[in-house]
Amino acid sequence: MPIRFYNTLTQKVEDFAPADGKTVRMYVCGPTVYNYAHIGNLRTFTFQDILRRWLRARHFETLHVMNITDVDDKIIRASVAGNVSINEYTKPYEAAFLEDMATLRFQQPEKIVRATEHIGEMVSLIQSLTEKGMTYESDGSIYYRIGKFPEYGKLSHNDFGGMIAGARVDVDEYEKENARDFVLWKQKKDGEPSWNTAIGDGRPGWHIECSAMAMKYLGETLDIHAGGIDLTFPHHENEIAQSEAVTGKPFARFWIHAEHLIVEGQKMSKSLGNYYTLRDVMQMGYQPEAVRYLLASVPYRNKLNFTFDGLKAAAASIERLRNFERRLQTDKFPDGSVVEAEERSAGTLRLFDEAMDDDLNTASALGALFEFIRDSNTAMDSGAFNAGNVGGAMAVLARFDEVFAVMTPTVAEGGLADEEIDALAAERVSAKKARNFARADAIRAELLEKGIILEDTKEGTRWKRKA
C-alpha cells in the first residue's frame, strides 16, 4: 500500500507519491518570530517533522522548505514600541525557535528561508500579477483582485460567489473593490521599515511571502504544502490565488493541515493562563521527549488535548519503551532463535508501517508497538525468546524511533556523567554484598534525587535516567 494523506483540497485521503517519483518538494509555513513558540505551534511543527521523517523512512528524498516570517504587523508594532529594528527584534526569537526545534529533535528542513531576504522575489511576483490584471492600487498599496480568480475558495471550500458578484463592498478603512481582496504590498508608513522597490516604497503583505519563496525553491507546483489548520483560510487560499493566477498550474498537489491543540479542554490563551512555551514546560521538570511523544501520539487531524496528566502518561510510556530496550540489551538469552519471535518482529514492523502509511496514524502505530512489547516480554519470561531474536526486536524499536525519536534520554545540563553513575552504582553493589544496606539505600536515594533510577536484575544492577 502506498502512503496516503488527507488532502484538504479534495477532502479525501489520497495515495501520495512525489511528482518525480523520488524527491518530495514540500513547503511548510514556519513561525512568525515575534515571540517564543507555544506548545500549540509546536504541535504543528511536530506534525511536520513526523511527516518529513516518515517520507524519508519510506525512502523518498525531501526538499523541505520552511519559512520564517520576520516582518509583519505584530513584529513592526513590537519593534517600534521597543525602539529597535525589526531585525534586532526578531533575531532572538528566531534563535529561540531553532533551539526549540533542536530540543524537540526536529530534523532540519533542507532550507529555512526568511521573508526579509526575499523581497525581490515578492516584488517580481506582484509585478507578474499586475501584468495579468490581477491587482489594483489603492491609497498607494497594491491589492489582489479576487474577483478575477474564479477558483477562489476552492481550498477552504467556501463559496464567496455572492460577494464576488456583488458590487463594491467597502468595509475597510482602505478602498477595496471586494471585502476579501487582500493586500500584496503595503505603502510605507512613517517610522516603519520599508523597502524601496520598483513597485514603490513599502513592505510586502503576509501572503505573498510564501508564494514567492515556495516557488523560488520548489518550482511552480509543490508536492506538499503543510501548515496549521487555521492557515487554510485565508493564508493558503490566498497563496493559491497568487501563485496559480501567474503560473496557470496547480500550486500544490497536496495540502495537509494539522489540527489545533487545546489545553485542559480549553482553547489556549494568555488570559486563561494556560499558554505554555516549551521552556515553561521544561522548567516544570518535564523532559522534551515527553512533550514530543505527547504531541506526536495523537494523529495530526485530531484536536489534541494537552494536559499535564497526559504529559506524565507520555513520560511513563517512554519509560516502558526504554525498559524494553534495556532488557534487550542487558538480559542474557539462550542461544538460537525462536521462529514465533521473529515472526512477531516482522509482523509488528508491517503493522507499524501500515499505520503510518495510513495518513500518519501514529496512535495505531503505537498500539502495534506496545502489543509487541508486551508479547515479547511474556515470551522472554517463558524462555520463548532467544539471543537470535534480539536483532529483530531492536529493528522494531529502531523503526519506531526513526520517526518518534524519543528513545534517547535528554541529559540535563550539570547532571551526572555516565561514569559517575557507574561508579556510584558499583559502590552500592559492594555495599550490598557487605550487607551494608544503609549505605546501599543512601546511594540509591542520592541517585534518585538526580533523576537516576537503579534496577537490580538477575544479571546485576543497571540504571536509567528518568523520563
Add this chain to the structure above:
RNA sequence: GGUGCGGUAGCCAAGUGGUAAGGCAAGGGUCUGCAAAACCCUCAUACGUCGGUUCGACCCCGACCCGCACCUCCA
C-alpha cells in the same frame, strides 16, 4: 448563518457491518535484604440520544443533543 471536525472505559486514544487495539491510572501477582525498579495478569454486554436499513451496526442512513474550529491576525 456558512464551512469543517468531533462525542468510544477514570484520563488519552485506535478501530471494523458480525459483537471493542494500545498507553496511563487502578487492583492483584512474580521477583527482591526490605524496597525501588522491572515484568505478568485483571480492568467497556459497550462506543452522545432517538429512530431507520440489515440476519446482524459502535461502524451505513435520518433526526436531535453536546463540544470545538474557521469564516478577521492566529500553528
